[in-house]
Amino acid sequence: QVQLQESGPGLVKPLETLSLTCSVSGASISNYYWGWIRQPPGRGLEYIGYVYYNGNTDYSPSLKSRLTISVDTSKNQFSMKLNSVTAADTATYYCARFTPAVIGGVSTRYWYFGFWGRGTLVTVSS
Amino acid sequence: DIVMTQSPLSLPVTPGEPASISCRSSQSLLHRFGYFYLDWYVQKPGQPPQILIYLGSTRASGVPDRFIGSGSGTDFTLTITRVEAEDVGVYYCMQTLQTRTFGQGTKVEIK
Numbered sequence: 001q002v003q004l005q006e007s008g009p010g011l012v013k014p015l016e017t018l019s020l021t022c023s024v025s026g027a028s029i030s031n032y033y034w035g036w037i038r039q040p041p042g043r044g045l046e047y048i049g050y051v052y053y054n055g056n057t058d059y060s061p062s063l064k065s066r067l068t069i070s071v072d073t074s075k076n077q078f079s080m081k082l083n084s085v086t087a088a089d090t091a092t093y094y095c096a097r098f099t100p101a102v103i104g105g106v107s108t109r110y111w112y113f114g115f116w117g118r119g120t121l122v123t124v125s126s
Numbered sequence: 127d128i129v130m131t132q133s134p135l136s137l138p139v140t141p142g143e144p145a146s147i148s149c150r151s152s153q154s155l156l157h158r159f160g161y162f163y164l165d166w167y168v169q170k171p172g173q174p175p176q177i178l179i180y181l182g183s184t185r186a187s188g189v190p191d192r193f194i195g196s197g198s199g200t201d202f203t204l205t206i207t208r209v210e211a212e213d214v215g216v217y218y219c220m221q222t223l224q225t226r227t228f229g230q231g232t233k234v235e236i237k
Contacts (some may be wrong), residue, residue, distance in 0.1 A: 047226040101180050116174035
């Protein structure tokens with residue numbers, strides 16, 4: 001069974017960089033897409049972005065200018081860095097693995113968030 | 127950017143009764159491959175979200191058949207045919223046609 005564990009500082013100062021790592025166990029990071037999603041306290045989900053095991057990425061347009069997502073296949077983990085954070089970046093951050101969709105018993109090239117970490121709360125405050 | 131709008135935002139339900147959640151996108155979610163690029167997730171209290179429905183209407187593995195995804199173009203619906211107490215949580219639609227965007231969420235609670 002795939003397990004994902006987010007790690008990183010729980011408190012980040014304004015204008016500094018938020019850095020999180022997702023460690024993957026129970027599966028190889030190869031051949032899958034890996035994503036980040038966040039949830040401000042008491043609010044809804046926000047897509048952050050994803051990285052493919054080969055390093056290809058997709059970023060939310062609203063975060064793209066401040067965001068870097070990378071993968072380290074040797075450590076079986078992936079990471080995100082968000083620059084110049086403000087209080088609006090305070091949230092629980094989830095990492096997730098994409099799962100290929102199956103239609104009629106056949107695996108497709110469509111992917112959805114199949115496995116999630118438990119999430120880690122990051123607070124931006126001085 | 128594609129904007130996703132859910133309604134209602136709060137849905138009190140009676141066990142055994144049906145319940146429906148609407149999700150509207152600002153543009154059609156029809157992909158050239160003929161599928162609608164829309165997923166439904168539920169976040170139960172204290173848990174990370176989990177997949178219910180992908181490609182508009184396909185239930186993910188292990189999802190009870192009381193959950194039905196339907197719709198086309200810009201209008202989609204998640205129906206629970208007979209609500210059970212364990213279905214309480216916040217339900218999100220998410221478009222996957224252009225990057226990804228979640229709806230605001232619909233909180234389902236027992237009356």
